[in-house]
Amino acid sequence: MDGILSFSPSREAALRRLAEFLPDARRYAADRNFVRPGHPNISRLSxxxxxxLLLEAEIVAAARDRWSFESVEKFVQEVYWRTYWKGWLEHRPEAWSRWVDAVPRLRDSLSAERRSTLEAALAGRTGIAGFDDWARELVTTGYLHNHARMWFASIWIFTLKLPWELGAAFFYEHLLDGDVASNTLSWRWVAGLQTPGKTYVARADNIAHYTDGRHVPQTSQLAGAAFAITEPALPKVVPWAEDSLATRSAEGRAGLWLHPEDLAVERGELAGERFAVINASWPKLMAKKAGWSEAVTTWTQAALRDGASRAAAHFGAEVSSESSDDLAASLVDWARAHQLSRIVAFRPFVGPWLVEAQAVESALAQAGIALTWGRRAWDIRLFPHASRGYFPFWEKVRSAG
Ligand SMILES: Cc1cc2nc3c(=O)[nH]c(=O)nc-3n(C[C@H](O)[C@H](O)[C@H](O)COP(=O)(O)OP(=O)(O)OC[C@H]3O[C@@H](n4cnc5c(N)ncnc54)[C@H](O)[C@@H]3O)c2cc1C
Known part of the structure; x- marks a missing residue:
């Protein structure tokens, strides 16, 4: 088991970890691929x-303030990978909905032999050095190093011949940083679906080298090559492009709906708004629908409470934080009880919170209560460039300085 990790669900803890990491950010490019106990050579900010709880813009600014761009370029580039995946998924949301549909279907249709392979993989009982440790590390700590995620996904798909969708579900269940875009699209990338024809095949010597010899799988245990996985082309949509706040009506009493897709509301785009009240309710069925472990659910709920208490202090507004059977209906009741004419929230990204948001949108429309989606300038500026590969995206970022 790799060292003890501490991810306290608060912005304060995030800022502490950022400050602790900054002196090492310059060494990130050289050391980032080594998987070491406690993961000292990466930021662990995910x-x-x-x-x-911490904004991408804050991380990039902190790294660039401390070091020259050249010395932290690799680190900055990785932060932008997150934005790239999120923007890419906004263009092709079906990559997520297909995965959601496939998971229960695949679970139900596995042969007895595949099922026993799946059970061994989930329990860390395959006998493959490294893989078994990472399966247990993921469940115990809620985190895995990027390189371990790549090796694990590759062995899952090409050696164990398990459906990539079920591996993505295992990660999404247990990762504290579980992100619909980064997770689904990274699994698709390893499987060769994201960049057609380009797969990622884990090699025993590479694992041994980058784990400093702690995990040495036998070459014969791992698939030597990938096989092709194909799918029908994904339809492309035009994602939201503009800031609806720019065209909002500032009239009437407004309430803030706070959800775990943006928990630093007191910073940036919405910080200057006036909110009479705040709603940070938790939909009771959310964890079940999304497939989160108890640890992920508890962490996310605690993070939501942290965001709510900062928002309450910043806006001087009272917070409602119920556990609700039907979030959309409870937001309507809350808006009526507080005589709100308008609810404002950051628009969730493609994923389970967007599904909730769409239900909220239609319930409020029916009740005649206005809803204004806030959007981060960072997303508005960058998502439109994330429709093709990472390279053209990064070129746009670089050329903008
Ligand atoms: C199969 C697979 C599944 C993954 N699932 C997730 C996921 O659910 N959620 C998630 O946040 N990341 C995911 N990643 C990306 C990456 O592994 C993690 O973001 C990274 O390991 C987090 O550790 P860190 O904070 O120390 O990252 P650092 O290396 O210190 O990077 C700093 C920040 O940049 C971002 N970042 C870094 N690398 C990537 C990347 N390749 N893709 C997207 N963002 C990146 C993260 O926000 C991270 O906190 C996945 C990668 C793979 C191969």
């Missing part, structure tokens, strides 16, 4: 960034 659980906080995923909830936007």
């Amino acid at each position: 659980p906080w960034v995923q909830k936007r």
Whole structure:
């Protein structure tokens, strides 16, 4: 088991970890691929960034303030990978919905032999050095190093010949940074679906080298080559492009709906708004629908409470945080009880919170209560460039300085 990790679900803990990591950011490019106990050579910021307890813009600014761009370029580039995946999925949301549909279907249709392979993989009982440790590390700590995620996904798909969708579900269940875009699209990338014809095949010597010899699988245990996985082309849609706040009516009493896709509301785009009240309710069926473990659910709920208490202090507004059977209906009741004419929220990204948001949107419309979606300038600026490969995306970022 790799060292003890601490991910306290608060913005304060995120800022502490960022400050601790910054002196090492310059060594990131050279060391990032080594998987070492406690993961000292990477930022380990992902659980906080995923909830936007810490903003991508804050991380990039902190790294660039401390070091020259050249010395932290690799690190900055990785932060932008997150934005790229999120923007890419906004263009092709079906990559997510197909995965959601496939998981129960594949689980139900596995042969007895595949099922026993799946059970061994989930329990870390395959006998493949490294793989078994990572399966247990994921469940115990809620985190895996990027390189271990790549090796694990590759062995899952090409050696164990299990459906990539079920591996993505295992990750999404247990990762504290579980992110619909980064997770689904990274699994698709390893499987060769994301960049057609380009797969990722884990090699025993590479694992042995980058784990400093702690995990040495036998070459004969691992698939030597990938096989082709294909799918019908994904339809492409035009994602949202503009800031609806720019065209909002500022009239009437407004309430803020806070959800775990953006928990630093007191910073940036919505910080200057006036909110009479805040709603940070938790939909009771959310964890079950999304497929989260108890640890992920508890962490996310605690993060939501942290975001709510900062928002309450910033806006001087009272917070409602019920556990609700029907979030959309409870937001309507809450808006009526507080005589709100308008609810404002950051628009969730493609994924389970967007499904909730769409139900909220139609319930509020029926009740005649206005809803304004806030969007981060970062997303508005960058998502439109994330419709093709990462290279043209990064070129746009670089050329904008
Ligand atoms: C199969 C697979 C599944 C993954 N699932 C997720 C997931 O559910 N959620 C998630 O946040 N990341 C996911 N990643 C990407 C990456 O592994 C993690 O973001 C990274 O390991 C987090 O550790 P860190 O914070 O120390 O990252 P660092 O290396 O310190 O990077 C800093 C930040 O940049 C972002 N980042 C870095 N690498 C990537 C990347 N390749 N893709 C997207 N963003 C990146 C993260 O927000 C991270 O916190 C996945 C990768 C693979 C191969």
